[in-house]
Amino acid sequence: MNTVGFDFENLLDESVKIHGHLCPGQVLGVKMSMLGLREIGIDEPKGKDRKNLIVFVEMDRCATDAVQSVTGCSLGHRTMKFMDYGKMAATFVNLKTGKAIRVIAKEEARDKAKEHFPQIEDKYKAQLEAYKVMPDDELFDIMNVKVAIRPEDMPGRPLKRVKCDVCGEFVQDMRDVLKDGKTLCKPCAFGGYYIIEDKPHGE
Structure with a gap:
């Protein structure tokens, strides 16, 4: 071998x-x-x-x-x-x-x-x-x-791109989650690896 x-x-x-x-x-x-x-x-x-x-x-x-x-x-x-x-x-x-x-x-x-x-x-x-x-x-x-x-896991252009109803950030490649009638990103749906301390710069 x-x-x-x-x-x-x-x-x-x-x-x-x-x-x-x-x-x-x-x-x-x-x-x-x-x-x-x-x-x-x-x-x-x-x-x-x-x-x-x-x-x-x-x-x-x-x-x-x-x-x-x-x-x-x-x-x-x-x-x-x-x-x-x-x-x-x-x-x-x-x-x-x-x-x-x-x-x-x-x-x-x-x-x-x-x-x-x-x-x-x-x-x-x-x-x-x-x-x-x-x-x-x-x-x-x-x-x-x-x-x-x-x-949705194959190389190439994203098959889907949607906006999270909570944070407003965009999610692509069908990683969004439908929860309680809302389209959410995974951090908003389940919690993420980060804790937000302030708003994004520029807002």
């Missing part, structure tokens, strides 16, 4: 430039992406296949930057979806064929890393070097999955 068809070293170098430093998460993210892309039949994620790929990432850690670097997917292009699960996992979807593979980093890979480089005392450095050479079946589990992507 080794990754083929991609240049690991070049992809890792490119990812490190974007992320800012080399770390075990970068290595995992690059290899995870290579494996996922190969399994769903995507050869040129930044070229001819760029419109056929969507990736769901389940972590907001270093590996996510690596996934973005390798795949070319991003939140801004609506080709990367962030699922806040706190898991070192990502699902790669081929929109053309419908094939989807979820790749999960194995927890036991952390301990096996030391077996590959017992001479390295620093556990972090041992993981970094070991992840580079460990085969995919030691690093990852993979599962075939089905992903139903809603039309």
Whole structure:
């Protein structure tokens, strides 16, 4: 189950430039992406296949930057979806064929890393070097999955744009909520991550 068809070293170098430093998460993210892309039949994620790929990432850690670097997917292009699960996992979807593979980093890979480089005392450095050479079946589990992507979650222009009846801000991509006969944004309907201390500047 080794990754083929991609240049690991070049992809890792490119990812490190974007992320800012080399770390075990970068290595995992690059290899995870290579494996996922190969399994769903995507050869040129930044070229001819760029419109056929969507990736769901389940972590907001270093590996996510690596996934973005390798795949070319991003939140801004609506080709990367962030699922806040706190898991070192990502699902790669081929929109053309419908094939989807979820790749999960194995927890036991952390301990096996030391077996590959017992001479390295620093556990972090041992993981970094070991992840580079460990085969995919030691690093990852993979599962075939089905992903139903809603039309409003696809790349392209918003399908809908409405004004919140409470705050007056506009909501697009059908993220509005109908509650008590009113059209609301999610923060007004359920509470948001922020607390308003003053009015927007300019009012």
